[in-house]
Amino acid sequence: MALSGDVKERARGLLHALYECAGMDEAIAGLESRLSEGLPEVRPRPPLSERDALLITYGNTFSAPGEAPLATLRRFLRDHVGSAISLVHLLPIFPYSSDDGFSxxxxxxxxxxxxxxxxxVAIGAEYGLALDLVLNHCSRSHLWFQDYIRGEAPGRDYFVEADPDDPRLALVTRPRNSPLLTPVEVRDQGSRWVWTTFSADQVDLNFANPAVLLEFVDILLDYIRHGARIVRLDAVAYLWKKLGTPCINLPETHAVVxxxxxxxxAVAPGTQLLTETNVPQAENLSYFGDGDEAHLIYQFSLAPLLLHALTLGRTSALRTWASAVPAPPPGASYVNFTASHDGVGLRPLEGLVSEADRDALLRRMRERGGYVSMRRLPDGRDSPYELNISYFSALGGDDGEVAQLARFLLAQTVALSLQGVPALYVQSLIATESDLLGVERTGQTRAINRRRWDYGELSGLLAREGSVQARCLSEIVRRLKLRQAHRAFHPEAAQQILDSDDGVFAVLRTPRPVDRGVSMPVLCLFNFTPEVREVDIGAVCDDNGRQSVVDLIGNRRLACPRRMIRLPAYASMWIKAV
Structure with a gap:
């Protein structure tokens, strides 16, 4: 397909910002060429709605004898999840050399x-597909890097070199405490130092070379050909390197997005880009651009704030953050999640909780078997970067499994309630505890939340009445289906964070004007404490308190004398007038 005049002009402006005159015409021609090479017509995808929820999973989370793990995953989805979710995010499905697929x-x-x-394709026939575009780096084993080592095209110009003695490297923002540069032997050139943001096996790509951008446009189109409805841009914040800057969130990175x-x-309307930018809130929000960058961004602050609130019994920080979250641009949305294949990011807590509170949270997580990964600061000190623990284990305590499951379900239900699209990690569906043996086996702390299940063992647990896995899965699936029936949970439905006592979190979701008359507001209430709390529900109850309301989660009518109800310990309620 040919680019329209308007799109071509916008592309020229962006490519000029990246490459000025050198290579710009070649980049434009390459872009048009790739868009014309046999991309099948893609029907516009419908916009996201209250019926959408995303499941995050590795392709090999489940295994069964004689069956491809992806086929076993499809069986799990069919047998236990069904229509409760609409989108499946398959973490990297490609050959790799390390980092569980991200190399x-x-x-x-x-x-x-x-x-x-x-x-x-079989999974994509039943669910919308989300695939990872790992574009900041590739494996040392990739043919591009082998070209680089041999000094051959095209890979010889695909990677970033730097002088390890350059003092400007001290300004670079680091997500790890490993060396930024790694030495390699290059044919006829001797030792060279290549940029390795995440590990020595993950070599950063040089997007200052327009050929690299065109390679990834080609790969992006290939994913769309295979049915991707969402493409996640992994570690995109670190994409562009410019010495003398922090090399994160640079204007050139935004231009690439x-x-x-x-x-x-242009080629697949309705296909959406999701940026993975595990950074403080303001930087994260910048990836919406002016409505011309990401269609979706993660709410990275949500997961650690929920742990903070449930661990310390205080909701003031959560409420302050949620009240300040702006409505996304038209056609864009947030992705709300509590757990993923990675740990719980700690940078998104910056400016939201005190260091004392953060450190208290980390102490409690260590007591529950968790680890804390560090990053290197410009002054050489290490700072907490990521908490590694299963989210279910993180919410344990001395009060038993019933209370632990209640806290866990509360956290998941907050993610289902906030404006945006909920995303649930597959391990959270089945209340997976921390996999300490996985950490011991791999030597990687992130393995703690990446358990690989024997499908026969899991099926036995899910068939056992009263097992925590069965109770957790059935309740999350039930709440997801409840959510689908109410327009108040549409991603664009209005959200208001209500004043409440500390320890309580209250969110009013109001349907869009176009949906009013077919759906009523829903008041989402959460008690983060072990004590019963009285809560005002005047937002959905008339002034004299005579109106009847229903708790959708509890499936029961409630009397509301004086517009007050009793909210049990660690309870979640969705209140609606009837």
């Missing part, structure tokens, strides 16, 4: 240990 060896093949493209957005909107 990609080949961007176009499915890892044969998982299955093949037919397995991906805008280029990819132009491509997606």
């Amino acid at each position: 990609v060896v080949n961007y176009r093949e499915v890892n044969h240990e998982l299955g093949n493209w037919d397995n991906i 805008k280029c990819l957005r132009l491509v997606v909107d």
